[in-house]
Amino acid sequence: MTDHHEALSGAPAPEGASGAPAPLPAAAPNRRGIVGEYVFASVCAALGLYAIIGAGFIRVPPGSASVLGPRFFPYFVGAILLVASVVVIIDIARGHRGQPDEGEDVDVNAKTDWRTVLLLMLCFLSLVVLIELAGWPFAAAVLFGGAAITLGAKRWWVALLIGLGLGLVTQLVFGVWLGLSLPAGPLLNWIPIFNG
Amino acid sequence: MDSLNALLEGFATALQPQYLLYAFFGVFIGTAVGVLPGIGPAMTVALLLPLTYTLDATGALILFAGIYYGAMYGGSTTSILLNTPGESASIVTALEGHKMAKAGRGAAALATAAIGSFVAGTVATVLLTFLAPTLAQLAVQLGPADYFALIVVAFLTVGALLGSSVSRGMTSLGLGLLLGLVGTEVLSGQQRYTFGVPALADGIDVVLIAVGLFAIGESLYVASRMRHGPVQVIPVTRGWRNYLSGKDLRRSWKPWLRGTAIGFPIGTIPAGGADVATFLSYATERRLARGPAKAEFGRGAIEGVAGPESANNAAAAGVLVPLLTLGLPTTATAAIIISAFQSYGIRPGPLLFENQPELVWALIASLYIGNVLLIVLNLPLVGMWAKVLQIPRPYLYAGILAFAGLGAYALRFNIVDILILLVIGVVGFLMRRYGYPVAPMVVGGILGPMAEEQLRKAMAISQGDILYLVHSPFAIFAYSALAVIIATGLWLKRRKAKIEASPKLVPTSAISAIEEPKGRR
Numbered sequence: 001m002t003d004h005h006e007a008l009s010g011a012p013a014p015e016g017a018s019g020a021p022a023p024l025p026a027a028a029p030n031r032r033g034i035v036g037e038y039v040f041a042s043v044c045a046a047l048g049l050y051a052i053i054g055a056g057f058i059r060v061p062p063g064s065a066s067v068l069g070p071r072f073f074p075y076f077v078g079a080i081l082l083v084a085s086v087v088v089i090i091d092i093a094r095g096h097r098g099q100p101d102e103g104e105d106v107d108v109n110a111k112t113d114w115r116t117v118l119l120l121m122l123c124f125l126s127l128v129v130l131i132e133l134a135g136w137p138f139a140a141a142v143l144f145g146g147a148a149i150t151l152g153a154k155r156w157w158v159a160l161l162i163g164l165g166l167g168l169v170t171q172l173v174f175g176v177w178l179g180l181s182l183p184a185g186p187l188l189n190w191i192p193i194f195n196g
Numbered sequence: 197m198d199s200l201n202a203l204l205e206g207f208a209t210a211l212q213p214q215y216l217l218y219a220f221f222g223v224f225i226g227t228a229v230g231v232l233p234g235i236g237p238a239m240t241v242a243l244l245l246p247l248t249y250t251l252d253a254t255g256a257l258i259l260f261a262g263i264y265y266g267a268m269y270g271g272s273t274t275s276i277l278l279n280t281p282g283e284s285a286s287i288v289t290a291l292e293g294h295k296m297a298k299a300g301r302g303a304a305a306l307a308t309a310a311i312g313s314f315v316a317g318t319v320a321t322v323l324l325t326f327l328a329p330t331l332a333q334l335a336v337q338l339g340p341a342d343y344f345a346l347i348v349v350a351f352l353t354v355g356a357l358l359g360s361s362v363s364r365g366m367t368s369l370g371l372g373l374l375l376g377l378v379g380t381e382v383l384s385g386q387q388r389y390t391f392g393v394p395a396l397a398d399g400i401d402v403v404l405i406a407v408g409l410f411a412i413g414e415s416l417y418v419a420s421r422m423r424h425g426p427v428q429v430i431p432v433t434r435g436w437r438n439y440l441s442g443k444d445l446r447r448s449w450k451p452w453l454r455g456t457a458i459g460f461p462i463g464t465i466p467a468g469g470a471d472v473a474t475f476l477s478y479a480t481e482r483r484l485a486r487g488p489a490k491a492e493f494g495r496g497a498i499e500g501v502a503g504p505e506s507a508n509n510a511a512a513a514g515v516l517v518p519l520l521t522l523g524l525p526t527t528a529t530a531a532i533i534i535s536a537f538q539s540y541g542i543r544p545g546p547l548l549f550e551n552q553p554e555l556v557w558a559l560i561a562s563l564y565i566g567n568v569l570l571i572v573l574n575l576p577l578v579g580m581w582a583k584v585l586q587i588p589r590p591y592l593y594a595g596i597l598a599f600a601g602l603g604a605y606a607l608r609f610n611i612v613d614i615l616i617l618l619v620i621g622v623v624g625f626l627m628r629r630y631g632y633p634v635a636p637m638v639v640g641g642i643l644g645p646m647a648e649e650q651l652r653k654a655m656a657i658s659q660g661d662i663l664y665l666v667h668s669p670f671a672i673f674a675y676s677a678l679a680v681i682i683a684t685g686l687w688l689k690r691r692k693a694k695i696e697a698s699p700k701l702v703p704t705s706a707i708s709a710i711e712e713p714k715g716r717r
Binding site for chain 2: 033036040041044047048051054055058059060061068069070072073074077078080081082083084085087088091096097098099101104105107108110111113114116117120121125128131132136139140143144145146147148149150151152153154159162163166167174178179180181182
């Protein structure tokens with residue numbers, strides 16, 4: 001079944017794609033992604049509601065003389081967000097769907113490839129661990145190499161080498177030359193130039 | 197004459213070798229990054245911010261001005277030479293410029309864009325030089341209620357006019373305002389929405405919002421539906437003779453000036469920024485076209501590149517007027533520039549011209565210098581920019597992610613910032629996926645705290661009388677202008693959508709048929 005659809009749309013079916021039949025590219029903006037659209041708008045509405053409820057819990061220091069306390073503006077912001085996203089939900093229900101962004105490298109008719117998105121997020125998250133553990137140059141190499149490979153770089157070792165080069169060059173420019181305190185990491189700290 | 201003297205002093209500062217080098221470097225790197233596909237001016241400015249972190253204030257602002265102008269210019273090269281439809285900011289240039297490039301006249305299109313940018317940028321900077329000090333003097337007299345009115349105008353126009361629908365724009369704005377609330381509230385010292393996380397107590401830096409939305413969000417979005425296959429860049433025929441011929445020049449100079457006249461005023465008011473200006477200029481040029489030029493529209497008319505490109509750069513300078521005189525950002529790029537100012541403890545606003553004249557005038561002088569550098573750099577380097585366009589996409593977006601991570605970490609050297617960046621990036625990805633504009637969120641993030649401050653000041657003065665907000669003629673004027681701007685803006689957007697929806701290759705008679713219904717209104 002899935003094979004059949006793959007052949008039809010000509011695009012690889014991403015892992016975890018919904019069971020809905022893959023529409024032909026020409027008929028792109030029909031019901032595809034409508035659930036996600038509702039969910040996103042609802043999350044925005046929930047955030048608005050949270051802002052309003054949360055505003056009630058902001059402590060107002062006793063005896064403060066100011067007319068508008070720290071709560072007023074949060075109430076206001078929450079209301080804007082709540083009203084606007086409820087209107088979006090109504091819009092979607094009435095058939096006014098959002099137009100996905102266009103861009104030079106974007107194929108608007110392609111299906112959303114969630115697997116790539118998740119892998120890229122993982123690559124980026126690796127920074128959190130690696131920057132302080134291994135130092136910026138290596139963290140950058142892992143992020144750059146991982147992201148490039150995920151996005152379809154032809155040779156994985158080239159991607160990693162470019163990443164390492166980028167990491168070292170940025171370390172030299174930003175850490176050594178411009179004086180930002182980027183951690184060089186235990187592997188490079190013994191080299192005097194990196195140990196600024 | 198005062199401003200002329202001050203300007204000359206500004207030149208004396210900006211022409212020092214060290215600052216000249218910064219300006220040169222800024223223009224170069226701004227163009228280089230701006231040329232990269234998928235990277236608009238806002239992302240360029242946000243990604244290159246770390247370069248300025250360790251410079252002194254004057255040097256940083258000069259470098260920044262160069263990056264800003266370079267980034268504004270870089271986009272046009274992309275849309276002319278790349279064989280795919282571009283982002284909305286430069287889509288108008290692509291309409292005609294792309295056709296010209298396909299017809300082998302890419303060099304002429306690039307040249308008219310470059311010279312038009314120079315002419316428009318210079319004229320608009322002259323206007324800025326004389327307008328800004330006067331405006332600043334007037335603005336000194338504005339009270340908190342007036343400021344609040346101005347900020348509300350900026351809010352609502354940005355929220356309502358950017359993006360495909362008003363409700364989605366306002367949702368985006370609301371998200372930005374919410375992020376702006378996070379942190380320790382200034383007057384009472386209370387923490388709001390921080391969940392007790394120490395890193396959140398200082399608030400969420402606007403740079404994080406911008407880099408997250410533009411760099412991370414855009415990369416994830418492109419990754420989710422990447423255009424595969426080889427990158428097709430239209431080759432540019434080399435040689436000086438292929439640049440502007442006398443005939444091209446005769447056809448270009450009027451659109452350059454008209455584009456400037458349209459772009460600068462639109463840049464100064466919060467009406468959606470350069471996007472609206474380029475579209476208006478394109479529509480004007482097409483209506484004014486006569487004879488053979490009229491037949492060429494839709495197939496690569498040089499007027500359709502010259503006008504919008506000038507409008508684009510004039511608007512870029514126009515945006516600096518409210519930014520420098522009122523401290524009001526009207527575009528996402530302007531919001532990032534303001535946050536860069538703030539990181540040096542500089543508050544853009546009417547007092548800037550009084551308190552730090554050397555700085556402002558050095559900045560304005562560097563805008564003139566940047567313009568000259570742009571044209572000197574860009575005419576000879578076109579071939580190099582065309583090569584930049586061919587960067588394999590996996591490496592391009594991997595690089596964007598790496599620089600975004602660097603920028604976020606270098607803000608405070610705190611790992612938490614990288615997590616915040618990723619969360620905002622995912623929001624940015626979903627917003628693109630579901631058709632929300634991201635710019636209002638950036639503007640909301642920086643304007644929110646400013647709005648609250650002015651509102652509370654106003655209420656403190658009036659002791660809670662809400663009518664105080666509309667007591668001054670200026671505030672009343674601002675609110676009525678708001679209604680007019682939004683009404684006109686929505687009308688313009690509808691027209692723009694109509695023109696963009698019309699098939700690209702229709703004969704020009706069909707296009708003029710679309711133009712006709714306007715008469716009925």
